[in-house]
Amino acid sequence: MDKTGGDTNHQMSRIPLVCNKDIEPGGSMYFIYRTQYLPLGDYMRSKIKIPENPQFASLIAKAGSDRYDDRYADAAYSYERALAGPGGTEDERLEATVGLGRCYLFLGKISWATECFGTAYKAIKYKISKIDQVNNTSTGYDRHECIISGHEKSALISKANHISSIEMQNLRALREADLDSLKMRTQLSEIENRLVGLHETQKASLLLEKAILLFYLEDYDKALDIAEESYSVAKLHGSDYPRQYHAMMVARYSRKAGNYDRTREVLDDYRVQGSSPYSKVQMWIEQIRLFLEVQPPKIQEAVVVADNISHNLGALTTSRIRTEAFCEMGKSYLSAKMYNKGIDALCQVREISLNDHTDHRRYLLRKGLECLTDCKRISDMDSDVSPKISRQIAQLNDELENAYGSSDPEKTIRDVKRTAGR
Numbered sequence: 001m002d003k004t005g006g007d008t009n010h011q012m013s014r015i016p017l018v019c020n021k022d023i024e025p026g027g028s029m030y031f032i033y034r035t036q037y038l039p040l041g042d043y044m045r046s047k048i049k050i051p052e053n054p055q056f057a058s059l060i061a062k063a064g065s066d067r068y069d070d071r072y073a074d075a076a077y078s079y080e081r082a083l084a085g086p087g088g089t090e091d092e093r094l095e096a097t098v099g100l101g102r103c104y105l106f107l108g109k110i111s112w113a114t115e116c117f118g119t120a121y122k123a124i125k126y127k128i129s130k131i132d133q134v135n136n137t138s139t140g141y142d143r144h145e146c147i148i149s150g151h152e153k154s155a156l157i158s159k160a161n162h163i164s165s166i167e168m169q170n171l172r173a174l175r176e177a178d179l180d181s182l183k184m185r186t187q188l189s190e191i192e193n194r195l196v197g198l199h200e201t202q203k204a205s206l207l208l209e210k211a212i213l214l215f216y217l218e219d220y221d222k223a224l225d226i227a228e229e230s231y232s233v234a235k236l237h238g239s240d241y242p243r244q245y246h247a248m249m250v251a252r253y254s255r256k257a258g259n260y261d262r263t264r265e266v267l268d269d270y271r272v273q274g275s276s277p278y279s280k281v282q283m284w285i286e287q288i289r290l291f292l293e294v295q296p297p298k299i300q301e302a303v304v305v306a307d308n309i310s311h312n313l314g315a316l317t318t319s320r321i322r323t324e325a326f327c328e329m330g331k332s333y334l335s336a337k338m339y340n341k342g343i344d345a346l347c348q349v350r351e352i353s354l355n356d357h358t359d360h361r362r363y364l365l366r367k368g369l370e371c372l373t374d375c376k377r378i379s380d381m382d383s384d385v386s387p388k389i390s391r392q393i394a395q396l397n398d399e400l401e402n403a404y405g406s407s408d409p410e411k412t413i414r415d416v417k418r419t420a421g422r
Helices: 008-013 029-035 040-047 054-068 072-084 090-106 110-137 143-175 181-195 204-216 220-237 243-256 260-273 277-293 299-315 319-335 339-355 361-381 387-407 413-418
Strands: none
Touching: 054 072, 054 090, 072 090, 090 110, 181 204, 204 220, 204 243, 220 243, 243 260, 243 277, 260 277, 277 299, 277 319, 299 319, 319 339, 319 361, 339 361, 339 387, 361 387
C-alpha cells in the first residue's frame, strides 16, 4: 500500500503496456526504500537485468533498426510483440511505448499514437507525483538521498517534456489536413505557454513546432526566425527531433523568403548529417524545390536529383514522404519536357492519395491537389506540351479535387489552391 492508502501496484497496472509489477518503478534505491514500492530483491533483479524474456531485447533492437530504415509497419509489429510480453525495465518499456506511438503517427494511426503518448506521459507524471509525495512526507533523510531524488525528478521532467513535444507533432499532423487557422492559433498559443519557463536545452522541438504553425499561418518571416532559433538550439543541446529535420525546415523557409544562399548552406549541412534513406529523400526534395525556384531555373539539375529519388524511393514506405517525392519528380520531368515520366510520377501521386485510408488521407489529398495545380500551371505555360498531356493533368486534378471535396463537403477547393506552390 502506498502512503495515500491506495494499492500502488493496482494503480500502475491500470496504465497499459508500460508498467508491470515485476519491474523497477522507481529508478533509485532511495525511492524503493522510502516507499517500500517493491521488495529489494525485485529491485536488484531489475538493476542487474536478469532477463525474464530474452526476446524483449531482440524485438526492441529490430524495431529500432526498422524505424531507422523507414519500415514503420514492421517496427510497430516488433514493438507490439515486445510490449505484449514480459521483460525489460520500466524505462525500456516506456521508451518502447513512445517508439510505438511514433510508428503509429507515421502510419497514419493518429488516435492510436495519441493513446501511446498519453500512456507514457501518465506513467511519468505518476512517478513524479510519487517522488513529490515522498519528499513532502519524509523527514530525516540525508543530503545524498535528496540529491538522488532531485536528479531522478529532473530526468523524469525531461522525459515528460519530450513526450509533450511529440504530442504536439501528433496534433499538428491532424491540423495539416485542413489548415484551420483558428485551431492552429489555439495550438500556437498552447506551445507559447509551454515554452515559458522551459530550460533552453529543452526548447528546440517546441520552437520548431511553433515555426511550422507560423508558416502555415503565412507569417513567413517570423516562421524563419523561429526555425533558425530552433536549429541553433538543436545544434547546441539536441532535440526530440532529428537535427536534419530542423535543417530541412530552415532550408524550406529560407527558400520561401528568397534567401537561396542560406538554403544552399543548410542543405550542404543537411547532406553531411543525413544518412538514412528518409533523410536523403527529404534533402533531395528540398533541392528540387530550390532548383526549380531560382531564376533561371536549374531544370537539368532538378532532373538529376529526381532520378536519384526514383532509384532510392523503394526503400521508403510512408505515404507522406512518397507523395511529396513523386510531386517534385513530376514537376521536374514536366519542366524538362519529359512528359511521360512526369505523368507517371503524377499518377503515383493520384494512386497514393486516393487509396490511402489512414488519418493522413485528407493531408495527402490536399498535397496531391496542390501538386496537380502547380503541374497544370507548368503545362499551360508550355507551348510544346500536347493537348493529350494537358488533358491527363487536368483529369488527375479533377479526380483529386472531387475526392478532397467529398471527404469534407464544408471545405472549399479554393483554400487548397491558395496554398499551392509552398
